[in-house]
Amino acid sequence: MAFNFGAPSGTSGTAAATAAPAGGFGGFGTTSTTAGSAFSFSAPTNTGTTGLFGGTQNKGFGFGTGFGTTTGTSTGLGTGLGTGLGFGGFNTQQQQQTTLGGLFSQPTQAPTQSNQLINTASALSAPTLLGDERDAILAKWNQLQAFWGTGKGYFNNNIPPVEFTQENPFCRFKAVGYSCMPSNKDEDGLVVLVFNKKETEIRSQQQQLVESLHKVLGGNQTLTVNVEGTKTLPDDQTEVVIYVVERSPNGTSRRVPATTLYAHFEQANIKTQLQQLGVTLSMTRTELSPAQIKQLLQNPPAGVDPIIWEQAKVDNPDSEKLIPVPMVGFKELLRRLKVQDQMTKQHQTRLDIISEDISELQKNQTTSVAKIAQYKRKLMDLSHRTLQVLIKQEIQRKSGYAIQADEEQLRVQLDTIQGELNAPTQFKHLKQQQEGLSHLISIIKDDLEDIKLVEHGLNETIHIRGGVFS
Numbered sequence: 001m002a003f004n005f006g007a008p009s010g011t012s013g014t015a016a017a018t019a020a021p022a023g024g025f026g027g028f029g030t031t032s033t034t035a036g037s038a039f040s041f042s043a044p045t046n047t048g049t050t051g052l053f054g055g056t057q058n059k060g061f062g063f064g065t066g067f068g069t070t071t072g073t074s075t076g077l078g079t080g081l082g083t084g085l086g087f088g089g090f091n092t093q094q095q096q097q098t099t100l101g102g103l104f105s106q107p108t109q110a111p112t113q114s115n116q117l118i119n120t121a122s123a124l125s126a127p128t129l130l131g132d133e134r135d136a137i138l139a140k141w142n143q144l145q146a147f148w149g150t151g152k153g154y155f156n157n158n159i160p161p162v163e164f165t166q167e168n169p170f171c172r173f174k175a176v177g178y179s180c181m182p183s184n185k186d187e188d189g190l191v192v193l194v195f196n197k198k199e200t201e202i203r204s205q206q207q208q209l210v211e212s213l214h215k216v217l218g219g220n221q222t223l224t225v226n227v228e229g230t231k232t233l234p235d236d237q238t239e240v241v242i243y244v245v246e247r248s249p250n251g252t253s254r255r256v257p258a259t260t261l262y263a264h265f266e267q268a269n270i271k272t273q274l275q276q277l278g279v280t281l282s283m284t285r286t287e288l289s290p291a292q293i294k295q296l297l298q299n300p301p302a303g304v305d306p307i308i309w310e311q312a313k314v315d316n317p318d319s320e321k322l323i324p325v326p327m328v329g330f331k332e333l334l335r336r337l338k339v340q341d342q343m344t345k346q347h348q349t350r351l352d353i354i355s356e357d358i359s360e361l362q363k364n365q366t367t368s369v370a371k372i373a374q375y376k377r378k379l380m381d382l383s384h385r386t387l388q389v390l391i392k393q394e395i396q397r398k399s400g401y402a403i404q405a406d407e408e409q410l411r412v413q414l415d416t417i418q419g420e421l422n423a424p425t426q427f428k429h430l431k432q433q434q435e436g437l438s439h440l441i442s443i444i445k446d447d448l449e450d451i452k453l454v455e456h457g458l459n460e461t462i463h464i465r466g467g468v469f470s
Contacts, residue, residue, distance in 0.1 A: 116162070120146070123153030123162045124170070146170040149329065166328045167303035173329055174304060176312035177336065178322040181293075186286045189243035189255035190228060191262050193274070194281040199232045202240060209277070213242065216273050217264070222247050223256075232346070234338035241285065258284040293323065301326040 122128075123142045127135045138154065142162075145151035149166035166173065184190050195202060202209065206227070213225045228241040244256040262284045264270060274282065288296070300309035304326045312324040327336065403411075 123155035127155035147172045179325045190285040195278045199238045
């Protein structure tokens with residue numbers, strides 16, 4: 001069973017933006033929530049963990065489980081694993097994509113939303129609960145709760161109070177950030193599993209983890225679980241990216257599509273087994289289609305002002321790689337701060353490794369330079385020795401022969417050079433230059449003595465005049 005851990009710093013080349021495994025924007029691996037539902041603004045279940053600057057996590061603002069989730073007539077992985085799945089057993093029938101309307105579009109609940117807006121406006125501006133001047137104080141209190149994003153707004157004795165959440169349009173603790181979009185295809189088969197364990201624990205039990213996941217897949221011998229990479233997350237969690245390879249009897253193999261593998265993991269009994277292994281969240285890591293991106297950008301998340309959303313799209317530093325995400329509440333701010341701190345630590349660790357590599361390379365360079373100098377000296381010595389051997393060999397070879405014309409010419413040239421070197425007037429001009437320099441030095445010394453005498457005389461004159469005037 002193959003097991004292959006990648007670099008712990010990240011998976012699938014997502015750079016730049018802070019990445020987090022769980023939740024809200026989970027399909028990108030850039031934010032974390034405990035909901036991880038589809039990117040839908042329709043009546044999501046509230047997990048009670050909203051966050052600052054973002055579409056609420058309980059709203060399911062994310063691609064955690066919606067993107068890539070398919071519904072089809074075949075059970076695909078779920079059935080194949082139990083019946084001796086052959087090549088092509090994964091998703092053998094045509095699956096039907098969940099409609100965009102369910103993933104992205106706002107639900108058609110106009111009357112309910114209209115009543116909610118009317119009740120909210122009444123609670124904030126004109127409550128009629130007490131029928132006197134105290135209603136104005138109650139309105140201010142409701143406004144404060146709406147700005148804060150918590151509490152209940154009482155406004156009428158006959159109508160239930162309005163629930164103020166951080167998704168309400170009056171909440172002030174909102175902003176828009178950006179998350180990195182994945183670039184992986186569904187055919188790459190990458191699925192993210194978030195474990196409630198430290199990375200060191202995951203790595204120490206890596207073989208047991210692969211075997212356990214293989215058992216979850218039914219123990220089929222044609223399937224091989226591979227780990228693409230691991231990454232440390234805040235709160236002692238670890239993100240593990242896996243893919244499954246299916247081999248056919250004829251020796252060919254392919255990766256199981258991410259949507260098929262994810263659909264298998266989302267089955268109730270399989271999900272229970274994964275939870276026993278410590279898995280808190282699973283999601284596909286696949287890129288968004290242009291239609292999905294367009295639909296996402298056209299509909300502002302719940303509680304986010306359309307003007308702010310439009311400005312966020314304009315301010316996007318890289319619309320090809322980043323996508324705006326809402327951030328709501330202090331919890332979301334804290335979560336993103338933890339993610340950013342975690343990424344900073346990972347970058348610092350990588351920089352430290354690079355620095356150590358550079359130091360080692362510098363040491364190797366110094367050693368190499370010294371060896372090169374040594375080899376140069378050795379080469380020079382060997383060249384001299386080789387020349388001496390050639391001279392002796394040439395003397396022996398020419399022994400008994402008369403001097404040839406070219407040799408005689410060389411001898412004459414050497415005698416001329418030797419004569420010039422031995423001539424007594426050869427370096428006479430150098431002696432004259434030396435004598436001239438000595439003469440100049442003596443003049444300078446005399447001038448210095450004269451300057452000292454003048455200076456001494458001036459000092460005595462100043463001293464005498466000072467005594468007279470005193």
